[in-house]
Amino acid sequence: MTGPNRLRTQVAIVGGGPAGLLLSHMLHMAGIDSIVLERQSKAHVLARIRAGVLEHGTVQLLRDVGLGARMDRDGHPHDGTFIAWQNRPLFLIDTKKHAGERMMAYGQTAITEDLYRAREATGGIIFDQAANVTLTALDTDAPSVSFEHVDKSYSIKCDFVAGCDGFHGVSRQSIPGSIIRTFERVYPFGWLGIMSETPPLADIIYARHERGFALASQRSPTLSRYYIQCPLDTQAAAWPDARFWSELKARFPADIADKIATGPSIEKSIAPLRSFVAEPMCYGALFLAGDAAHIVPPTGAKGLNLAVSDVFYLQRAFVRHYRKGDDRYLDGYSAMALRRVWGAERLSWWLTRLLHVFSEREDFDARVTQDEFDFLLRSEAAQAALAQQYVGLPFED
Numbered sequence: 001m002t003g004p005n006r007l008r009t010q011v012a013i014v015g016g017g018p019a020g021l022l023l024s025h026m027l028h029m030a031g032i033d034s035i036v037l038e039r040q041s042k043a044h045v046l047a048r049i050r051a052g053v054l055e056h057g058t059v060q061l062l063r064d065v066g067l068g069a070r071m072d073r074d075g076h077p078h079d080g081t082f083i084a085w086q087n088r089p090l091f092l093i094d095t096k097k098h099a100g101e102r103m104m105a106y107g108q109t110a111i112t113e114d115l116y117r118a119r120e121a122t123g124g125i126i127f128d129q130a131a132n133v134t135l136t137a138l139d140t141d142a143p144s145v146s147f148e149h150v151d152k153s154y155s156i157k158c159d160f161v162a163g164c165d166g167f168h169g170v171s172r173q174s175i176p177g178s179i180i181r182t183f184e185r186v187y188p189f190g191w192l193g194i195m196s197e198t199p200p201l202a203d204i205i206y207a208r209h210e211r212g213f214a215l216a217s218q219r220s221p222t223l224s225r226y227y228i229q230c231p232l233d234t235q236a237a238a239w240p241d242a243r244f245w246s247e248l249k250a251r252f253p254a255d256i257a258d259k260i261a262t263g264p265s266i267e268k269s270i271a272p273l274r275s276f277v278a279e280p281m282c283y284g285a286l287f288l289a290g291d292a293a294h295i296v297p298p299t300g301a302k303g304l305n306l307a308v309s310d311v312f313y314l315q316r317a318f319v320r321h322y323r324k325g326d327d328r329y330l331d332g333y334s335a336m337a338l339r340r341v342w343g344a345e346r347l348s349w350w351l352t353r354l355l356h357v358f359s360e361r362e363d364f365d366a367r368v369t370q371d372e373f374d375f376l377l378r379s380e381a382a383q384a385a386l387a388q389q390y391v392g393l394p395f396e397d
Helices: 018-029 042-047 056-064 069-074 095-099 108-121 241-250 303-324 333-355 363-378 380-391
Strands: 002-008 011-014 034-038 076-078 080-085 091-094 103-105 125-128 131-136 144-149 152-157 160-163 181-196 205-209 212-220 223-230 265-279 286-288
Touching (some): 042 108, 042 125, 056 103, 080 380, 091 380, 108 125, 223 241, 333 380, 363 380
Parallel strands (some): 002 152, 011 160, 034 125
Antiparallel strands (some): 080 091, 131 144, 181 223
């Protein structure tokens, strides 16, 4: 192996998913150099099936940075999400009424495609299939990132490192254990999900049934995403399409189930559910963003949106540092980002607890949960509070 080949940039970004690519794109717009390292291939990154519900703030940010055209053409705006609770009236988390804002169904894969296209059009440097990434000297003024790529070794000297490499990435693991603290809750079930090339329902709908939770979601006018709650030891191979569709429809009211268009699945997988937060989200020259720092159960549709708000805060901090020599936003990044993170964690935990069947839950807990939903049905104030959090609170100044 030759090398090391020595590179220099202002911000080294570890992770080429939507968080890392968006940060690189926004830094480029501000005249700040970056290099992106991604351990997987571009094809692998684009094949990952992830979230598709965007908060109002995420939608507006993507428009502001020139990434809104395809989203506005192909995405599906909606005024909130419905909850179909067994033997109760259909309920809408009405973000338009209570927050004056709409949300957007637009798949993460499409966002990543848009970001790749934008970075490649401006000559952005992206090393995919970067192996053995190592972060060093993070607590000094001369941090570096080393990696291997196509039988060559590289070393990047940089001012800052942005850790956008997900839950299993190297970035968070590079923070000393004496510095970082983690908080976690693992849920006793997962989601069995399928993607199908069928027209989705007109609305995103959560279903809460005695058989378990279900979700009807959207990716495009011709692409649907559905989930059902399942035990953690479930094997996707044990669920042929016919079995899945039958179980999914059993968890929705008949009038909704009859509208679900079925067809062959093009993807099927099991997603475990967990809540996770790492504090602080920075160490020396390293700043974490997205899943590297936090995971939310998908019930609240917050994972991608949190990554976007992290990137917004972090890009603003870097711009202020380079343009004005002002590190106020860098110094306050972790505390500011974590305020939004914990708000999303609480909402996602609450919705998960409300809408899922817990096998170990006692009758008392089940009745309390039922009363929570009944209170939501009759309380305008509770509906407004939920809608305002669900659509996403404004970014902090």
